[in-house]
Amino acid sequence: MNAFVPDSPDPGLTLTGERTIPGLDVENYWFRRHEVVYERLAPHCAGRDVLEAGCGEGYGADLIAGVARRVIALDYDEATVAHVHARYPRVEVRHGNLSRLPLPDASVDVVVNFQVIEHLWDQAQFVAECARVLRPSGLLMVSTPNRITFSPGRDTPINPFHTRELNADELTELLVDAGFGSVSLSGVFHGPRLAEMDARHDGSIIAAQVARAVADAPWPADLLADVTAVTTADFELVDAADRGIDDSLDLVAIAVRP
Numbered sequence: 001m002n003a004f005v006p007d008s009p010d011p012g013l014t015l016t017g018e019r020t021i022p023g024l025d026v027e028n029y030w031f032r033r034h035e036v037v038y039e040r041l042a043p044h045c046a047g048r049d050v051l052e053a054g055c056g057e058g059y060g061a062d063l064i065a066g067v068a069r070r071v072i073a074l075d076y077d078e079a080t081v082a083h084v085h086a087r088y089p090r091v092e093v094r095h096g097n098l099s100r101l102p103l104p105d106a107s108v109d110v111v112v113n114f115q116v117i118e119h120l121w122d123q124a125q126f127v128a129e130c131a132r133v134l135r136p137s138g139l140l141m142v143s144t145p146n147r148i149t150f151s152p153g154r155d156t157p158i159n160p161f162h163t164r165e166l167n168a169d170e171l172t173e174l175l176v177d178a179g180f181g182s183v184s185l186s187g188v189f190h191g192p193r194l195a196e197m198d199a200r201h202d203g204s205i206i207a208a209q210v211a212r213a214v215a216d217a218p219w220p221a222d223l224l225a226d227v228t229a230v231t232t233a234d235f236e237l238v239d240a241a242d243r244g245i246d247d248s249l250d251l252v253a254i255a256v257r258p
Helices: 027-045 059-065 076-089 125-131 168-177 192-200 203-217 221-229
Strands: 048-054 068-073 092-095 108-114 134-145 183-190 233-241 250-256
Touching: 027 059, 027 108, 027 134, 027 203, 027 221, 027 233, 027 250, 048 125, 059 068, 059 108, 059 168, 068 076, 076 192, 076 250, 108 125, 125 134, 125 168, 134 168, 168 183, 168 250, 183 192, 192 203, 192 221, 203 221
Parallel strands: 048 068, 048 108, 068 092, 108 134
Antiparallel strands: 134 250, 183 233, 183 250
């Protein structure tokens, strides 16, 4: 499939809850929580051919393009693809379905899939497709909300855009069953400054934000100030061996194709 060329200028993207968007004050916490994984894992992409499967707004693909040899960004939503094409010229963007990746066998060194797999109906098919397009010793890097902390005590996800959330064991099993060899896990946690913000907002800055969104209520000035101030430095990415992975906010896996 050829690179996407839109028929009209960038239409822009609206905040729907399905994807995070940079530059919005009320969205800054979620944006930085996603961005930190791109920052910390980008070195694995240095000098390599990379596919971001499910690129969303495109900021992550562009960040990776700063170190990679080539970045292909793939998304199913045509408006999103048009936006990425217009805003991020150093990214090669394509329209396509993640269950049938529009790439030849063994054509990329790294597949990036951050905060996407929980949206997919057939996660096993997608992971198998990642294994197909990766070259030997290639990497599949996945981040996803930890079901234990993101939707605690529920069989169905809180987020209506999520189809199936995973815990650490389920994510590992999914990758191993697809034939990936080595799988390393880490977790995203609040650092000290976010822990202080949690304490200021009745124990959870996340719950404070969700409550405002559910009620469609105005944001208190102190909450908005804290959310706007969050940076990627306020999150910690910790190896599973060093801290209880079940307590993490997001799971991060790096799987190696044999």
